[in-house]
Amino acid sequence: MLSYNTQKKLLIFSFLAIPLALLITFSFYPAVKLIYYSFTSWDGLSNNYPWVGLSNYKSIFTNPGLFGAFGHNFSYLVCGIIQNIIALYFAIILNSKIKAKNFFRSVLFTPYILNAVAIVFIFKFIYLDTGALNLLLQHMGLGSLQQDWIGNDSIVNWSLAFVSMWEYFGFNMVIYLAALQSVPQEMYEAAKIDGANKWKTLIYITIPNIKGIIQINLLLTISGALEAFNIPFIMTNASPPTATFLTNTMNVAFTFGNYGLASAMAVVLLVLVGVVIFIQQKLLGGGRDVV
Amino acid sequence: MKKWTITVSTAGLASALLLGGLASTAVPTMAKTKKTSNITGTITVLTNRTDMQANGMLNQYSKEFEKLYPGTKVKWETFVDNNTVQVQMNGGVYPDVMMILPTITPQELPNFFAPLNNLGLGNKLYFNNFEAYQGKVYGIATFGDVNGIVYNKLAFKKAGIKSTPTTLSQFYQDCALLKKAGITPIALNYTDKWPLQYWTDVLPDLISQNANYLNTMVSSNTPFSPNTPMGKSLNVARTIVNKGYAEPDFKNTNWANSKTMMAKGKYAMMFLGNWAVPQVIADGIPSKDVGFFPFPASNNGKNIAILTPDWFLAVNKHSKHIPTAEAFVKWEVTQSGYANYAGGIPTLKSQKSGVPQLIQFEKQASKVIEGLPQSAQWTKISNGAQLDLTGGGAVQTVLTASNFSSALNQMNQAWANAKSLIGN
Structure with missing residues (x-):
């Protein structure tokens, strides 16, 4: 007969074993391997892993x-x-208290539910030189604003970043909505009695109360901007004026067969996202742990 | 020339996980093969032709083979992404008959594939020594390709062009005529990237009239200078863009759409390979209105063409039914009629192509020479320099650069750096 303590331990262990095994197999082991590869010049296929020290990292910088x-990632940021800002608005x-609230909510959230690849394809057609956007501008008498939205190198990254904005703002909005609903109504009532206007309520009550959520949203946005990938990859095939750090990583690995260098790039991206999170915490963090 | 490969599928994958997740344990776990000459058993065959699976051609092929060799069974497996297959090979379990991925170096061939020397084909085939190592042949080409210009004959007629251009200056003149007639002279397919590869991996050879030209680049520190065949070739692409002979919004293109535009006569030409002919025809234009001629790279009107292999078939060395797999490879290459179906040149030298466009092409080419594989050194340097010369990436860079000669200079520099790092 097992003692109660042993039983307890056995139970805890057996419940944890499977998720831990999965976590280690699919998350930690690949991560450790990734770091190891980043110090080699592995070609992705052979069985030898020539150690090259820090030279991969040197060549990245x-x-x-x-x-x-990363310059191209700036527009995404x-x-x-x-x-x-739009999502919060x-x-x-x-x-x-407005009419048809739920209808508008679902309409604004829809882009996020749509298939991400399909969205990029839709915008690819919208941005054609004879596409919907240019036709619309023409019919509105704004023909002078017509552009090669993809063909013009100085605006292409903004065209692409707009797609990301259009797609993800619904997601941010839903999170903000949830946070707003948890702000106690008494505070607003008290403020109203004290004579605060809408703007002051926003600055002194709403924003401080959802600060943690703003931080999370910004964190997701910034790391998302650094990791911009699917939009340039599908829309322009990551052509030189639109290549981001992540599409370059893909290229280095799968076109040039340098998995070592690509692994090092993945590690650099990981560290960079960590640094950005740290800075953001220092700048905005008010002692509340949100991440 | 892996033009059928479709690489759209990787969209959502986090590259970190992907890179880290490639298992490093390439320990083959399959049973030792028995040396029997019996052609029997079930084999799996990997193919890139998802379209032939959809239209039932693959099933028809397996039925024909099974009829010829009773007791065998052919299962098809299609793929759209090299990387998936690479992971399978890394893990040691992969189809019995498969294509040789472009990333596999000759030294690695014996690790994965069985030698095919005893099929009795040898010198009867083109490209017999492409996928060989230490005197053993590991791969047999499914068919041969020639690169040239696919064109819409009706568009040429509309622009008043009587015969296809045979020199570069005639080519530019015809482009101007087509443009005047309101037709896009030549579609580059910039966004899809791979259609641009021929400007760097075929045209320099054609300009220099030397099938081995690319390999000679390794002895130069400045193979991209404007007066070199590579520089000249990139200059042609650049001129097409500068003079407005390419698509109107040439940086936002779509391959599937380009074929339709060509079938409709809105695009007149594309510099691709013979395999593009059936694809354009499939988009709704009669075969008699589509033509195919050698790239007018010369000044004297004598244009050569270089025969290059399509995918190579190889037999898995861990297969349980090696003789069956070998028989299948032999059958597909010599008897199945796949080359004609795919619009290519049969690998068996004694077979002639039945495709009218290829007959026209062979008539117009001053000679057709057999291509040579790119040397390991060439691949090493271009990969080290991160110049994508076989996938169209380098052409994209040149077409986007604000200054042509500084773009060439940068490529020269990258090449020289990589060369000094790798050594000779």
Whole structure:
């Protein structure tokens, strides 16, 4: 007969074993391997892993073709921040007493549910030189604003980042909505009695109460911007003016067969996202642990 | 020339997990093969032709083979993505008959595949020494391809062009005529990237009239200078864009759409391979209105063509039914009629192509020479320099660069750096 304590331990262990095994197999083991590969010049197929030390990391920072791609991520970052502002704006409107609230909520959330690849294809057609956007501009008498939205290298990244904004802002909005609904109504009532207007309520009550959620949303947005991948990959096949750091990583691995260097790039991206999170916590963090 | 490969599927994968997840245990676990000459048992065959699975051609092929060799069974497996197959091979379990992935180096061939020397084909085939190592042949090409310009004859007629161009200056003149007639002279398919590969991996050979030209690049530190065949070739592509001979919005293109536009006569030409002819025809234009001619790379009108292999078939060395797999490879290459179906040139030298466009092409080419594989050194340097010369990436870079000669300079620099790192 097992003692109660042993039984307890056995139970805990057996419940944890499966998720832990899965976690280790599919998350930790590949991560450790990834770091190991990043110090080798493995070609992705052979059985030898020539150790090259830090040279992969050196070449990432010395080759502007690789690291410089972060310049293209900048537009995703800017659009990501705008996306959060719009999302918060709509969340506040939809949290007030307006008609057909649920209808608008679901309409605004729809882009996020749509198939991400399909969205990119839709926009590929919208952005054609004879596509919907240019036709619309023409019919509105704004023909002078017509552009090659993809063909013009100085605006292509903004065109792509807009797609990301359009797709993900519904998701941000839903999170903001949930947070807004948890703000106690008494606070608003008290503020109203004290004579606060809408703007002051927003600044002094709403935003401080959902600060943690704003942080999470920004975190998701910024790491998403650094990891921008599927939109340039599908829309432009990650052509040189639109290549991001992650599409370059793919290229290095699968076109140039340098899995070692690509692994190092993945590690650099991981570290970079960590650093950005840390800075953001330092700047915005008010002692509340949210991440 | 893996033009059928479709690589759209990887969209949502986090590259970190993907890279880390490639198992490193390539320990074959299959049973030792018995040396029997009996052609029997079930084999799996890997193919890239998802379209032939859809239209039932693959089933028809397996039925024909099974009828010829009773007791055998052929199962098809299709793939759209090299990487998946690579992971399978890494794990040691992969189809009995498969294609040789472009990433596999000759030294690695014996690790994965069985030698095919005893099929009795040898010199009767083109490309017999492409996928060989230490005197043993590991791969047999499904068919041969020639690169050239696929064109819409009606579009040429509409622009008043009587015969196809045979020199580069004639080519530009015809482009101007087509443009005047409101037709896009030549579609580059920039966005799809792979259709651009021929400007770097075929045209330089054609310009230099040397099938081995690319391999000679390894001895130069400046193989991209404007006066080299590579530089000249990139200049042709660049000129097409600068003069507005490419698609109007050439950076937002779509391969499937381009074929339709060509079938409709809105695009006149595309620099691809013979395999593109049936695809354009499939988009709704009669075969008699589609033509195919050698790229007018010369100044004297004598244009060569280089015969290059399509996918190579190989036999899994861990297969339980090696003789069956070997028999299948032999049958597919010599008897199945696949080359004609695919619109290619039969690998068996004694067979002639029955495709009218290829007959026209062979008439117009001053000679057709057999291509040579790119040397390991060439691949190493271009990979090290991160110049995508076989996938169209380098052409994209050149077409987007603000300054042509500085783009060439940068490529020269990258090449020279990689060369000094790798050594000779």
